[in-house]
Amino acid sequence: MKKSISKVIQFILFPAIGLFIIYQLYKDQNAAEIAEALRNDVDYKWIALSIALGLLSHVSRALRWQMLIEPIEKKPGLVNTFCAVMTGYLANLVFPRMGEVSRCGVLSKYERLSFTRVVGTVVAERLTDLFMLILIMIAVLTLQFDFLGGFLLKTLKLDSVGEIFLSPLFYGLITLVGVSIFLVKRYAKQYRALMFLKNLMAKFTEGVSSIRKIENKPLFIFHTLFIWTMYFLMIYVCFYSMPATSSLGIDAGITILLTGSLGMIAPVQGGIGAWHFMVIATLKLYGIPSDEGGVFALLVHAAQNLMIIGAGLLAFGALPIINGTKNGKETLATNS
Numbered sequence: 001m002k003k004s005i006s007k008v009i010q011f012i013l014f015p016a017i018g019l020f021i022i023y024q025l026y027k028d029q030n031a032a033e034i035a036e037a038l039r040n041d042v043d044y045k046w047i048a049l050s051i052a053l054g055l056l057s058h059v060s061r062a063l064r065w066q067m068l069i070e071p072i073e074k075k076p077g078l079v080n081t082f083c084a085v086m087t088g089y090l091a092n093l094v095f096p097r098m099g100e101v102s103r104c105g106v107l108s109k110y111e112r113l114s115f116t117r118v119v120g121t122v123v124a125e126r127l128t129d130l131f132m133l134i135l136i137m138i139a140v141l142t143l144q145f146d147f148l149g150g151f152l153l154k155t156l157k158l159d160s161v162g163e164i165f166l167s168p169l170f171y172g173l174i175t176l177v178g179v180s181i182f183l184v185k186r187y188a189k190q191y192r193a194l195m196f197l198k199n200l201m202a203k204f205t206e207g208v209s210s211i212r213k214i215e216n217k218p219l220f221i222f223h224t225l226f227i228w229t230m231y232f233l234m235i236y237v238c239f240y241s242m243p244a245t246s247s248l249g250i251d252a253g254i255t256i257l258l259t260g261s262l263g264m265i266a267p268v269q270g271g272i273g274a275w276h277f278m279v280i281a282t283l284k285l286y287g288i289p290s291d292e293g294g295v296f297a298l299l300v301h302a303a304q305n306l307m308i309i310g311a312g313l314l315a316f317g318a319l320p321i322i323n324g325t326k327n328g329k330e331t332l333a334t335n336s
Contacts, residue, residue, distance in 0.1 A: 029291055037242075037295045046241035047299065050234045051307045057230035058085055058311075061125075064223035068121040069113065071213035076111040079322060083315035084110075090312025093270045093305065100126070110323045124211045132228050133261055140258050144251065232257050238300050244292035245283070252286050270305050 062082040069076055088103025095102075100122050108115040214220050236253035239245040256279055263278035264271035276297040283293035 029294055033291075034295055034298070037292075038299065041242055041295075042299060043241045046237050047303045049237050050300070051303055053230045053234045053237065054304055054307055055311065057227045057234070058082065058089070060223045060226045060230070061085055064220060064227070065121065065125060067214050067216065067220050067223070068124055068211060069107075069118060071215070072117050072121070073113045074111070076107055076113065080107060080110050080319070083319050083322075086308070086312045086315040087319070089308045090316065093308065093312075096269055106319065110319060128211070128224055129227075132224060133258070136228070136254065136258050136261075140255055144255065228257075231261075234304065235260070235300065238296070238303075241299070242292065242296055244288055245296055248286060248288075252282075255285075256282050270301070270308075272301070275301055 059082060062078060062085050065085065066075055066078065066081050069081075084103040084107040087106050088099035090099070091102035092099030101119070104115055104118045104122055107113060108118050211220075232253055235256050236250065239248045239253065259278040259282045260271075260275055263275040266274035268274055276294070279297040279300075280290060280293040283296065284290060288296070
């Protein structure tokens with residue numbers, strides 16, 4: 001029963017919410033005018049460049065993930081790692097928040113790695129990205145607080161975040177987690193199930209702490225900065241694809257990077273609806289009318305998701321072929 005409710009929420013409720021937001025955003029716009037703008041007012045070479053920059057960010061993410069895995073497992077192949085990253089993004093378009101688990105499963109299968117350790121490395125990776133997002137938020141709010149602060153406080157209700165830390169439920173959950181960890185460690189030797197959980201926790205913790213064991217930390221930092229620079233450029237170069245947004249500057253690009261990333265946090269496939277709302281609202285702050293902002297959001301979101309679908313499907317289809325060939329060569333080498 002619980003699984004059925006979960007599936008209804010994932011496949012019906014969340015997508016319905018996203019589509020409802022899309023409907024509310026575009027209901028007053030003429031579909032023919034949007035199609036006309038996409039056909040005649042868009043310079044698609046900038047969109048193609050944006051897609052290329054997106055692919056570069058994913059390659060860099062694969063290289064950074066390799067660096068996290070290598071200290072605790074064998075170093076996975078770049079092709080398998082990149083394909084796992086892309087299949088994870090593809091899975092996110094179907095199952096919100098399942099892409100991280102999916103890419104860990106794919107890489108563990110084809111590289112014969114510990115799934116639990118690999119999941120831990122993804123947690124470390126995401127914590128690094130969260131740190132970068134916080135830095136961007138601080139920079140944007142510091143430099144443009146009078147311009148943007150009120151919008152974020154109103155839209156995201158950031159002024160109510162402090163209430164979470166005053167809630168008894170928050171401290172109750174912390175206590176529950178702490179007691180559970182203590183019981184697992186204290187009685188693991190007496191119960192096989194607890195020993196299994198203890199081993200899982202150890203592997204997961206090892207994966208999370210892999211960032212401390214990276215040999216080339218400057219290179220890891222470089223990849224992190226490169227990934228987020230590509231994210232910024234993916235948006236910024238698209239400004240030049242439309243006359244209405246061609247005059248926007250770096251400040252607008254960084255701001256949309258922030259607000260769009262916050263929109264992607266919503267548990268909706270591909271951030272549909274939430275991402276569009278945040279980008280359109282931000283563009284309005286910079287004087288771009290809703291109609292042009294709507295076309296821009298629709299265009300950029302569609303381009304990046306089509307790239308993920310195309311590259312993700314290719315990666316998903318290529319993995320068994322590539323690894324079948326590799327396993328065949330390994331068998332021949334062993335027999336000879």
